[in-house]
Amino acid sequence: MTETAKAAATPAAASGSKSEQAYTAVKARIVDGTYSPGYRLVLAKIAEDLGVSVVPVREAIRRLEAEGLVKFERNVGATVSGIDPTEYLYTMQTLSIVEGAATALSAPLIGAADVARARAVNAEMRECLQHFDPVRFTALNQDFHSVLFEHCPNPHILDLVHRGWNRLASLRSSTFRFVPGRAHESVDEHEALLQLIESGASPDDIEMAARRHRSATLDAYLAQSNAGSLSAH
Amino acid sequence: MTETAKAAATPAAASGSKSEQAYTAVKARIVDGTYSPGYRLVLAKIAEDLGVSVVPVREAIRRLEAEGLVKFERNVGATVSGIDPTEYLYTMQTLSIVEGAATALSAPLIGAADVARARAVNAEMRECLQHFDPVRFTALNQDFHSVLFEHCPNPHILDLVHRGWNRLASLRSSTFRFVPGRAHESVDEHEALLQLIESGASPDDIEMAARRHRSATLDAYLAQSNAGSLSAH
DNA sequence: TCATAGTGTTTCGTATACGATTTCGTACTC
DNA sequence: GAGTACGAAATCGTATACGAAACACTATGA
Numbered sequence: 001m002t003e004t005a006k007a008a009a010t011p012a013a014a015s016g017s018k019s020e021q022a023y024t025a026v027k028a029r030i031v032d033g034t035y036s037p038g039y040r041l042v043l044a045k046i047a048e049d050l051g052v053s054v055v056p057v058r059e060a061i062r063r064l065e066a067e068g069l070v071k072f073e074r075n076v077g078a079t080v081s082g083i084d085p086t087e088y089l090y091t092m093q094t095l096s097i098v099e100g101a102a103t104a105l106s107a108p109l110i111g112a113a114d115v116a117r118a119r120a121v122n123a124e125m126r127e128c129l130q131h132f133d134p135v136r137f138t139a140l141n142q143d144f145h146s147v148l149f150e151h152c153p154n155p156h157i158l159d160l161v162h163r164g165w166n167r168l169a170s171l172r173s174s175t176f177r178f179v180p181g182r183a184h185e186s187v188d189e190h191e192a193l194l195q196l197i198e199s200g201a202s203p204d205d206i207e208m209a210a211r212r213h214r215s216a217t218l219d220a221y222l223a224q225s226n227a228g229s230l231s232a233h
Numbered sequence: 234m235t236e237t238a239k240a241a242a243t244p245a246a247a248s249g250s251k252s253e254q255a256y257t258a259v260k261a262r263i264v265d266g267t268y269s270p271g272y273r274l275v276l277a278k279i280a281e282d283l284g285v286s287v288v289p290v291r292e293a294i295r296r297l298e299a300e301g302l303v304k305f306e307r308n309v310g311a312t313v314s315g316i317d318p319t320e321y322l323y324t325m326q327t328l329s330i331v332e333g334a335a336t337a338l339s340a341p342l343i344g345a346a347d348v349a350r351a352r353a354v355n356a357e358m359r360e361c362l363q364h365f366d367p368v369r370f371t372a373l374n375q376d377f378h379s380v381l382f383e384h385c386p387n388p389h390i391l392d393l394v395h396r397g398w399n400r401l402a403s404l405r406s407s408t409f410r411f412v413p414g415r416a417h418e419s420v421d422e423h424e425a426l427l428q429l430i431e432s433g434a435s436p437d438d439i440e441m442a443a444r445r446h447r448s449a450t451l452d453a454y455l456a457q458s459n460a461g462s463l464s465a466h
Numbered sequence: 467t468c469a470t471a472g473t474g475t476t477t478c479g480t481a482t483a484c485g486a487t488t489t490c491g492t493a494c495t496c
Numbered sequence: 497g498a499g500t501a502c503g504a505a506a507t508c509g510t511a512t513a514c515g516a517a518a519c520a521c522t523a524t525g526a
Contacts, residue, residue, distance in 0.1 A: 275507070276507075276508070277507075277508090291509090307508085308508055308509075310507065
């Protein structure tokens with residue numbers, strides 16, 4: 001079972017409310033690329049597609065707006081929010097902070113079994129480096145980190161981490177597609193992170209390591225895409 | 234003008250949409266305590282009070298739910314979410330992290346004028362220590378920190394900080410009411426923080442200082458309320 | 467030819483209406 | 497007397513309908 005904590009992506013359709021259904025359906029279409037960035041989300045059309053009225057759809061859209069997956073403008077409508085590199089930067093930076101914190105808070109609660117599981121995933125990733133598949137690698141990457149932060153006792157922080165991953169998934173940059181070289185380092189850093197946790201390192205050290213691990217990916221992306229155009233400024 | 238960047242708390246009623254009006258109105262009532270925690274928010278009643286239909290009210294409630302101000306249960310209704318000490322802990326901890334990060338990112342962009350402004354606010358706070366008024370002190374406290382983090386270039390992080398402050402405002406614990414002793418230290422730490430920023434300290438140092446400043450408040454609260462019952466984990 | 471005003475279409479925003487679900491009270495039975 | 501079942505009231509969820517705002521297009525005048 002390689003896809004672990006996909007959080008809210010309940011595939012088995014949304015249960016009760018139509019709002020929920022609409023939410024799940026639209027979100028799925030965004031993540032899988034059916035609605036690509038910039039796509040104009042027209043309430044009536046979506047409502048018809050899903051066989052519901054516009055009211056639940058409207059609510060779903062607003063929820064997605066709150067998550068940052070779509071942008072909404074009064075009396076104009078909603079569009080799938082873009083791959084704007086700036087957005088990517090902001091999201092990654094935010095995630096580096098909250099994920100770092102979540103991992104540090106989680107660390108004391110990570111047992112040997114968890115470490116073993118993470119290590120197994122990382123082994124898969126290393127193997128995956130041969131015939132490199134960015135999508136699969138990214139999925140495994142999420143699995144790996146899920147093990148590390150899912151024990152975070154603070155639900156707010158955990159929620160923020162999930163949102164960050166969701167956003168990244170939606171603007172499916174899949175980073176490693178652009179910076180395949182980063183994949184190698186990433187796997188190594190994973191192992192270092194695990195050893196840090198095993199050895200019972202201080203939360204601060206773990207937090208910094210986790211944060212830098214992500215920052216490094218971001219930096220690699222920035223260096224690659226355009227050498228510094230929107231870096232520090 | 235003592236109340237500065239109250240972010241979303243546009244007092245001049247919400248302009249355009251009824252949803253916005255409803256949102257602002259309900260939120261105001263929660264923050265000012267008209268709707269105290271546990272209060273049952275009935276759509277029809279609120280709609281009538283505001284002179285609108287239930288649809289915009291519904292949307293407003295859902296927004297408030299996303300912010301964590303109310304809890305919503307399907308087919309049952311919404312209630313103002315509680316002062317649950319655990320929630321307070323989570324919120325403060327989350328805020329310590331995101332606010333620390335925001336302050337650090339903001340630091341390089343803070344000019345002499347900003348520092349002066351912050352120092353003025355802090356002076357007011359120190360003065361306020363005489364005939365101590367927790368509410369006023371808390372308001373000034375927010376003003377002070379606003380100066381420090383409002384320049385944060387990452388809008389996502391900034392938004393998270395605002396949400397944190399909003400939540401604290403809603404569960405109006407006003408901390409300093411419970412731990413008046415903390416107020417003194419707080420003012421001193423503010424000055425230290427300012428000097429750190431003025432001297433161009435490293436972002437990491439600033440981040441840690443800002444984070445610890447908040448953690449310390451939380452710890453003081455915990456030590457006070459019940460000596461360690463829900464401390465470490 | 468370009469700028470501007472007017473008109474028409476699209477799409478959102480909100481009100482009203484009705485069906486669905488939960489909850490609470492009451493009566494009945496064991 | 498206690499527990500359960502039935503029914504009524506309250507409240508939410510969603511559909512439909514209509515008004516309002518924004519946008520695109522066209523025609524007219526300078």
